[in-house]
Amino acid sequence: GAVVSQHPSWVICKSGTSVKIECRSLDFQATTMFWYRQFPKQSLMLMATSNEGSKATYEQGVEKDKFLINHASLTLSTLTVTSAHPEDSSFYICSVPLSRLEAFFGQGTRLTVV
Amino acid sequence: GESVGLHLPTLSVQEGDNSIINCAYSNSASDYFIWYKQESGKGPQFIIDIRSNMDKRQGQRVTVLLNKTVKHLSLQIAATQPGDSAVYFCAEANYDKVIFGPGTSLSVIP
Numbered sequence: 001g002a003v004v005s006q007h008p009s010w011v012i013c014k015s016g017t018s019v020k021i022e023c024r025s026l027d028f029q030a031t032t033m034f035w036y037r038q039f040p041k042q043s044l045m046l047m048a049t050s051n052e053g054s055k056a057t058y059e060q061g062v063e064k065d066k067f068l069i070n071h072a073s074l075t076l077s078t079l080t081v082t083s084a085h086p087e088d089s090s091f092y093i094c095s096v097p098l099s100r101l102e103a104f105f106g107q108g109t110r111l112t113v114v
Numbered sequence: 115g116e117s118v119g120l121h122l123p124t125l126s127v128q129e130g131d132n133s134i135i136n137c138a139y140s141n142s143a144s145d146y147f148i149w150y151k152q153e154s155g156k157g158p159q160f161i162i163d164i165r166s167n168m169d170k171r172q173g174q175r176v177t178v179l180l181n182k183t184v185k186h187l188s189l190q191i192a193a194t195q196p197g198d199s200a201v202y203f204c205a206e207a208n209y210d211k212v213i214f215g216p217g218t219s220l221s222v223i224p
Binding site (some may be wrong): 004045050092106 | 146155157158159160203207211212213214215216217219
């Protein structure tokens with residue numbers, strides 16, 4: 001089956017710097033990928049839909065200029081957290097939908113901003 | 115907006131007992147639901163799903179029940195094992211998007 005790989009699995013960065021997180025679909029070409037954010041002891045919240053070859057679609061309340069999404073190929077989507085602050089510290093997870101009814105999730109990236 | 119939610123944030127179960135995790139949803143138009151298991155530091159893992167035209171579906175040691183009248187889902191885990199300790203989410207699939215409920219933390223007592 002499809003495998004979704006995220007990199008890095010964890011990252012620590014200083015406030016004000018930018019961090020890029022990669023999401024790769026290893027076995028499946030994905031025109032769409034999804035990015036989620038999860039704070040401790042909370043649920044996964046959908047941030048945006050990454051669309052290959054076009055602009056990402058952001059959920060209400062998510063700053064598109066802060067969370068830059070690039071989906072340059074059918075197997076790679078990147079999420080860049082720009083000018084990171086401690087409140088951006090979270091667990092970021094991507095998913096690749098195989099169909100309307102089936103999706104595979106990456107293993108997540110733990111971001112800590114100090 | 116409409117959302118999927120859970121009643122119980124934490125659940126402790128003795129090893130070998132059955133576990134029941136509940137979930138309420140508010141979007142009556144939802145037609146597909148999924149249960150996920152998430153272990154610490156990992157992404158969600160698919161457990162079982164159910165379509166709205168069904169009221170029960172069974173897998174290996176797990177059963178999902180759907181009551182559309184009261185918009186309620188439940189996940190039953192038989193003979194709960196220590197490896198079942200995790201956070202469980204019900205979710206609604208909506209045109210490729212998966213929208214998650216708040217989650218229940220299941221702790222299995224050896």
